[in-house]
Amino acid sequence: MKNDSPPSSADILQYTLRPHQYINVDGSGEIGWGLMCACFGISSYVTLLAPSPTVWWHGVQWLFFVCGALGPLLAPKIIKRLLTFPRTGYVAYQNGKAFWLTMGASAVIAAVTSVWVSRHVTSAMRRATVARPASVAPAVGVTPGQVIALIVLICLTAGVFVIYFVGRARQKGRRAGGAAESPPSVAAVLMKWGQELGALQFWLCGGKLQRRTTTSVKILILFYGIILLLAAPILGLIYLSELVAHPGAASFTRMEILALFVPCNAILYLMMAASGLKEHAWKLPWCGLLVFGSLAVGVFLPANFIGASRPLMLFLGMVWLGSGLATLFSYLRRAPGPRAAEASLA
Amino acid sequence: MNDQLRAIADLDRVIHEPGRLMIVALLSAVKECDFLYLLNETQLNKGNLSSHLARLEEAGYVEIQKTYRGKTPQTLVRLTRSGRAGFEQYRKGILEACLKQKAP
Numbered sequence: 001m002k003n004d005s006p007p008s009s010a011d012i013l014q015y016t017l018r019p020h021q022y023i024n025v026d027g028s029g030e031i032g033w034g035l036m037c038a039c040f041g042i043s044s045y046v047t048l049l050a051p052s053p054t055v056w057w058h059g060v061q062w063l064f065f066v067c068g069a070l071g072p073l074l075a076p077k078i079i080k081r082l083l084t085f086p087r088t089g090y091v092a093y094q095n096g097k098a099f100w101l102t103m104g105a106s107a108v109i110a111a112v113t114s115v116w117v118s119r120h121v122t123s124a125m126r127r128a129t130v131a132r133p134a135s136v137a138p139a140v141g142v143t144p145g146q147v148i149a150l151i152v153l154i155c156l157t158a159g160v161f162v163i164y165f166v167g168r169a170r171q172k173g174r175r176a177g178g179a180a181e182s183p184p185s186v187a188a189v190l191m192k193w194g195q196e197l198g199a200l201q202f203w204l205c206g207g208k209l210q211r212r213t214t215t216s217v218k219i220l221i222l223f224y225g226i227i228l229l230l231a232a233p234i235l236g237l238i239y240l241s242e243l244v245a246h247p248g249a250a251s252f253t254r255m256e257i258l259a260l261f262v263p264c265n266a267i268l269y270l271m272m273a274a275s276g277l278k279e280h281a282w283k284l285p286w287c288g289l290l291v292f293g294s295l296a297v298g299v300f301l302p303a304n305f306i307g308a309s310r311p312l313m314l315f316l317g318m319v320w321l322g323s324g325l326a327t328l329f330s331y332l333r334r335a336p337g338p339r340a341a342e343a344s345l346a
Numbered sequence: 347m348n349d350q351l352r353a354i355a356d357l358d359r360v361i362h363e364p365g366r367l368m369i370v371a372l373l374s375a376v377k378e379c380d381f382l383y384l385l386n387e388t389q390l391n392k393g394n395l396s397s398h399l400a401r402l403e404e405a406g407y408v409e410i411q412k413t414y415r416g417k418t419p420q421t422l423v424r425l426t427r428s429g430r431a432g433f434e435q436y437r438k439g440i441l442e443a444c445l446k447q448k449a450p
Contacts, residue, residue, distance in 0.1 A: 089382035
């Protein structure tokens with residue numbers, strides 16, 4: 001905002017969005033999520049590799065489990081309190097109606113998903129204990145036709161979603177005049193989505209969205225839409241690789257969980273990185289590493305989905321932690337500590 | 347006086363000043379923040395920021411609370427209800443002025 005020109009709506013909007021860029025300026029969200037994934041992975045490995053099932057080993061396992069559960073809650077708070085607030089200032093976000101509604105909706109979705117996943121896990125574990133060789137018959141009685149139908153359905157949903165958003169972007173371009181004839185570039189559409197995902201994170205943290213940016217319903221549709229958009233090719237890819245790697249033993253549970261787990265992580269990562277993509281351009285290829293690395297770990301490891309989840313969680317944890325620590329390091333280099341600032345003033 | 351000038355003339359002068367507009371825009375998106383955060387985000391100097399905050403407090407748009415965080419003094423700033431209403435009104439006014447400028 002310059003002193004010699006009247007402010008435009010865009011200038012004001014830019015300033016109202018500044019606090020949302022501040023949420024993950026220190027990479028604390030990524031560190032928290034990384035801690036959770038890494039601790040769950042290590043906890044699972046401790047159970048597997050413990051020489052004997054003693055109380056001590058159970059204690060170690062539970063220690064990692066509790067660290068994983070509390071990591072995303074406590075790590076960001078501790079980092080902000082000790083490092084961020086003394087350096088660049090304290091901010092408290094609003095917890096309005098939208099925040100509590102989102103939390104309620106998320107709790108319901110989490111409960112339903114947990115029941116659904118646990119039913120799958122239980123049935124898969126039962127099958128595993130029945131001592132049926134994994135390479136003889138499909139782990140779940142799924143036919144190729146069913147999988148293809150599911151992929152087509154997801155692709156159709158994703159296609160409708162893409163057509164709707166690109167169509168809207170073109171319509172807006174026509175209204176504004178100028179570059180109306182040429183469709184928006186893929187980079188422009190991705191950038192816009194990135195901004196909206198950043199806005200979603202801001203909204204989930206209790207920030208108030210301005211009417212001009214986007215509506216809550218639209219960003220939620222966008223969120224689930226992108227997950228579906230990514231889930232479709234991933235499901236297809238996993239199915240093809242399962243056909244090659246484990247012919248006749250395609251586990252539908254493993255495919256489903258991978259196809260949803262990987263895009264969910266990618267979207268969460270983009271949500272956290274969206275606000276700082278200009279400064280940290282390396283986060284886009286890092287997101288690619290997260291997606292393709294976890295797919296490689298999940299698909300090519302010869303194990304059932306429980307066995308594959310251990311290295312997958314550990315890998316995801318390392319990727320998240322690496323990204324978070326790099327962001328924190330870059331933030332600490334940019335923002336001098338309070339003592340350094342006082343010394344420079346003196 | 348044409349419509350656009352009238353729309354600009356009707357804007358709240360307390361908020362319209364660029365420094366104060368930055369402060370109010372930042373505060374509108376959060377529950378509260380401290381002086382250091384505003385200092386970093388607005389890039390104003392301490393004296394200017396203090397005087398702008400005093401002006402906004404005088405107009406009843408912000409609430410300033412001086413506390414301690416451990417042994418360090420901390421100045422918390424938050425937008426009051428009338429501050430939020432004033433900012434919304436200001437945004438509408440600016441939008442209106444822009445639309446009138448675009449209209450032939």
